Amino acid sequence: MTVYAQSSKAAPKTKSEAAKKVQQKVSGRVLKVDQSKSKYRVKVLQKSGRVVSVDVDKKSGKVSQKKKKD
Numbered sequence: 001m002t003v004y005a006q007s008s009k010a011a012p013k014t015k016s017e018a019a020k021k022v023q024q025k026v027s028g029r030v031l032k033v034d035q036s037k038s039k040y041r042v043k044v045l046q047k048s049g050r051v052v053s054v055d056v057d058k059k060s061g062k063v064s065q066k067k068k069k070d
Contacts, residue, residue: 011061018042018056025063026054041066 012018015033018040023030028046035041040056053066 011059012040012056015040021056021061021063022054026052026065028052 012021015035018035019030019033019042022042022044026044026046028044031043031045031051033040033042035058038058040058042054042056044052044054046052055064055066056062057064
């Protein structure tokens with residue numbers, strides 16, 4: 001029997017997983033998810049109207065907020 005557990009520390013394997021991981025840290029609506037070799041960049045529209053870019057490292061799963069746009 002195989003049991004799959006999704007830890008909050010687990011590295012995301014898809015854009016969808018990266019988006020879910022970011023939504024746990026930053027509240028708002030995901031606008032776009034881009035990926036490079038090492039990370040996913042998720043753009044989130046917050047309730048305040050700000051767009052926030054958040055990076056998710058593909059290997060570690062670490063979420064880091066980069067910059068804010070008005």
